[in-house]
Amino acid sequence: MKKLTVALAGNPNSGKTSVFNMVTGARQHVGNYPGVTVEKKEGKCKYDGYEITFVDLPGTYSLTAYSIEELVARNFIIEERPDVVVDIVDASNIERNLYLATQLIEMNVPLVLAFNMSDVAKQKGLVFDIEQLSGLLGAAIVPTVGNKAKGKAELLDAVVETAERGNQRHTHKVSYGDEIEEELAKIEMLVAAKEQQLAEKYGSRWLAIKLLEQDTDVNAKVHSKEVLDAVTAGTEHLRDIFGDEPEIMMADRRYGFISGACQETIKSTVESRHSTSDLIDAIVTNRIIGLPIFLMLMYLVFLLTFKIGEYPMGWLEQLFGWTGKTIAGFWSPGSESWLKSLLVDGIIGGVGGVLVFLPNILLLFLAIAFLEDTGYMARAAFIMDSIMHKIGLHGKSFIPMLIGFGCSLPAIMGTRILENRRNRLTTIMVIPLMSCGARLTIYALIIPAFFAEKWRGPMLWLIYLIGIVLAVVCAKILRLTLFKGETIPFVMELPPYRMPTPKAVAIHMWQRGWMYLRKAGTIILAISIILWVAMSYPKPSRQSLEGLNPQQVHKAKLEHSVVGRIGQAIEPVIRPLGFDWKIGTALIGATAAKEVFVSQLGIVYAVGSSDQGSQTLREKLRVNYTPLTGFCIMLFCLISTPCVATAAMTKQETNSWGWALFQFFGLGCLAYAVTFIVYQVGSFISG
Amino acid sequence: MENEHLRPLSKVKAGETVKLTRVNAGQGLNSRLASMGLLPNVEITVVRNGHPGPFVISVKGSKMMLGRGIANKIMVL
Numbered sequence: 191m192k193k194l195t196v197a198l199a200g201n202p203n204s205g206k207t208s209v210f211n212m213v214t215g216a217r218q219h220v221g222n223y224p225g226v227t228v229e230k231k232e233g234k235c236k237y238d239g240y241e242i243t244f245v246d247l248p249g250t251y252s253l254t255a256y257s258i259e260e261l262v263a264r265n266f267i268i269e270e271r272p273d274v275v276v277d278i279v280d281a282s283n284i285e286r287n288l289y290l291a292t293q294l295i296e297m298n299v300p301l302v303l304a305f306n307m308s309d310v311a312k313q314k315g316l317v318f319d320i321e322q323l324s325g326l327l328g329a330a331i332v333p334t335v336g337n338k339a340k341g342k343a344e345l346l347d348a349v350v351e352t353a354e355r356g357n358q359r360h361t362h363k364v365s366y367g368d369e370i371e372e373e374l375a376k377i378e379m380l381v382a383a384k385e386q387q388l389a390e391k392y393g394s395r396w397l398a399i400k401l402l403e404q405d406t407d408v409n410a411k412v413h414s415k416e417v418l419d420a421v422t423a424g425t426e427h428l429r430d431i432f433g434d435e436p437e438i439m440m441a442d443r444r445y446g447f448i449s450g451a452c453q454e455t456i457k458s459t460v461e462s463r464h465s466t467s468d469l470i471d472a473i474v475t476n477r478i479i480g481l482p483i484f485l486m487l488m489y490l491v492f493l494l495t496f497k498i499g500e501y502p503m504g505w506l507e508q509l510f511g512w513t514g515k516t517i518a519g520f521w522s523p524g525s526e527s528w529l530k531s532l533l534v535d536g537i538i539g540g541v542g543g544v545l546v547f548l549p550n551i552l553l554l555f556l557a558i559a560f561l562e563d564t565g566y567m568a569r570a571a572f573i574m575d576s577i578m579h580k581i582g583l584h585g586k587s588f589i590p591m592l593i594g595f596g597c598s599l600p601a602i603m604g605t606r607i608l609e610n611r612r613n614r615l616t617t618i619m620v621i622p623l624m625s626c627g628a629r630l631t632i633y634a635l636i637i638p639a640f641f642a643e644k645w646r647g648p649m650l651w652l653i654y655l656i657g658i659v660l661a662v663v664c665a666k667i668l669r670l671t672l673f674k675g676e677t678i679p680f681v682m683e684l685p686p687y688r689m690p691t692p693k694a695v696a697i698h699m700w701q702r703g704w705m706y707l708r709k710a711g712t713i714i715l716a717i718s719i720i721l722w723v724a725m726s727y728p729k730p731s732r733q734s735l736e737g738l739n740p741q742q743v744h745k746a747k748l749e750h751s752v753v754g755r756i757g758q759a760i761e762p763v764i765r766p767l768g769f770d771w772k773i774g775t776a777l778i779g780a781t782a783a784k785e786v787f788v789s790q791l792g793i794v795y796a797v798g799s800s801d802q803g804s805q806t807l808r809e810k811l812r813v814n815y816t817p818l819t820g821f822c823i824m825l826f827c828l829i830s831t832p833c834v835a836t837a838a839m840t841k842q843e844t845n846s847w848g849w850a851l852f853q854f855f856g857l858g859c860l861a862y863a864v865t866f867i868v869y870q871v872g873s874f875i876s877g
Numbered sequence: 878m879e880n881e882h883l884r885p886l887s888k889v890k891a892g893e894t895v896k897l898t899r900v901n902a903g904q905g906l907n908s909r910l911a912s913m914g915l916l917p918n919v920e921i922t923v924v925r926n927g928h929p930g931p932f933v934i935s936v937k938g939s940k941m942m943l944g945r946g947i948a949n950k951i952m953v954l
Contacts, residue, residue: 252912256905286914286937404904441911572942575931579944681913681947684933684940
């Protein structure tokens with residue numbers, strides 16, 4: 191079977207994903223482009239004796255070197271040489287969408303234009319002379335309706351036909367007017383003569399255009415001084431004539447070309463009037479009720495993710511509990527088989543720990559897919575923008591940060607809604623400071639142990655507030671230091687509202703869930719098993735356990751294990767925080783999952799972990815520690831990384847262990863510093 | 878219209894339609910705005926002049942949202 195590679199290009203909101211889903215169905219593979227955090231989706235389809243691989247390029251308005259997304263899309267087209275590029279054009283908003291097409295024409299790629307959402311265009315009263323427009327642009331045009339799966343066969347026919355015809359030189363090109371063309375001709379000639387390799391790969395006209403636009407990426411590739419001098423001279427000459435950057439003039443000419451082509455071939459039969467979209471916007475972005483509506487929707491998202499998610503989570507936990515017991519049943523009660531412990535505590539515990547988050551992730555992405563596909567997400571960014579902008583984040587960052595109060599894992603994965611890399615990284619770094627649900631179990635243990643009834647509410651509130659304040663401060667600092675520069679020009683399209691199709695939402699959800707299991711899940715599993723080993727080995731000798739009750743046996747085993755030993759070894763380091771080795775051991779165990787802190791503390795105090803146990807544990811804590819230490823424990827747990835799964839997820843989403851380690855140790859250091867100050871100042875004041 | 882003078886987009890009231898003359902910004906922003914259709918001589922309708930929130934404009938049949946900082950840099954007539 192012959193193979194074809196087809197790249198899908200298009201503006202954001204042009205319905206590119208719906209066309210991608212239409213042609214590939216659910217056979218999709220999601221990954222990253224090498225070295226960057228830009229998502230790469232691939233899907234396959236068999237048609238007419240061909241196996242066609244579709245690659246979904248990032249949604250862009252242009253193909254400049256100013257954003258990673260545009261560079262990725264452009265490099266893919268140049269380096270991978272797809273057999274056909276399909277540009278998905280929103281037919282109801284044709285002029286703006288054809289801008290990208292003009293750049294693809296300039297790149298001289300075999301091009302097919304999918305006039306998507308042709309049903310909406312029809313409703314708007316737009317009538318296209320497809321044949322003539324196709325002739326003017328030098329590319330086949332196929333009307334499609336991606337979300338209703340219309341035009342699939344026609345699109346694939348055009349793709350195959352274009353691929354078979356091969357790369358024809360486009361005779362139709364944008365003309366930039368005499369002055370610019372003159373400079374382009376000069377540069378083109380020089381490039382062809384002096385930079386033969388580049389010219390062969392990229393085409394000399396395209397190189398000349400990009401050089402004149404002062405494209406940094408292309409500029410860096412050219413070494414010939416003569417070429418660069420000609421570019422500088424040309425740019426200055428054009429600046430003199432037009433009083434504006436050549437780049438802007440060239441964009442202007444491209445739009446001129448488009449509007450010329452459209453004038454002849456598109457007729458509008460209906461006067462545009464107030465659309466439903468305007469009406470909805472008037473309500474949801476209203477100055478007074480816009481924010482309450484947004485907060486209510488966010489509350490629903492949170493409820494869906496965690497409250498509804500509780501049920502499947504519970505079932506999964508039961509299932510794993512039952513499986514563990516069944517497998518343990520193969521051994522005689524009280525047996526000390528390492529295999530049993532590995533299977534039950536290590537593997538089933540680890541797999542269970544991975545799978546329990548799956549419902550949350552699926553439900554969160556169900557909500558996100560719905561908000562994105564309807565077009566509300568852009569409005570949410572709009573509503574939150576003035577607040578989030580102050581801390582240097584995007585309005586959309588609010589959503590993953592809110593999810594962080596439930597669990598950091600779906601929250602970090604949810605940062606995929608942010609297009610800008612710096613924004614996304616900053617948000618990922620501070621998400622763990624949103625106090626997650628697992629940490630609540632620690633507060634629930636500590637607060638009643640040390641604080642009077644009337645202080646318990648305010649104390650909990652204070653802890654959450656400290657997390658939020660720290661997140662804001664850290665985000666601001668990160669944006670001013672590590673992720674500074676490239677002030678994100680906040681320009682965003684507000685797409686018209688649309689009803690999402692269940693299929694699109696389902697595919698989106700399925701992809702995220704699968705990605706979580708396959709990528710983050712495997713790392714989380716591996717680390718859980720390592721931690722299990724560290725908590726179970728080495729074992730104390732049999733003689734030393736004789737005569738101890740079960741709780742004391744547990745305690746002795748933990749003390750003897752790697753984790754217990756580390757806990758004891760680091761005591762001098764954590765002493766200034768008011769912690770002893772028992773707390774240290776529990777803290778290390780808690781890196782597996784924050785709620786483990788409570789059960790670990792139960793073990794080192796040999797009280798077990800039942801409800802009664804937690805009551806006795808509170809008494810033990812009250813006897814052994816001051817309220818200040820109690821507060822410091824909560825503070826440390828709040829600030830330090832919630833769990834190794836978070837680190838694994840950060841690694842997966844940033845595509846680098848570096849960021850994961852930075853986050854893990856950065857938060858650890860911050861936790862140490864803050865707790866140190868609070869404990870030292872606190873003990874000084876209280877004498 | 879000779880009597881009208883150049884002003885930033887941020888000073889334009891909601892409902893007014895104006896013509897873009899230039900953008901006082903660096904190359905990156907300029908090019909991004911250009912690719913979205915914000916070019917000299919383009920007609921812009923201000924849908925909402927957000928105080929203090931972002932700005933909503935309508936250009937070439939689609940709605941766009943701009944930060945206030947950007948609206949200050951876009952000069953219109």
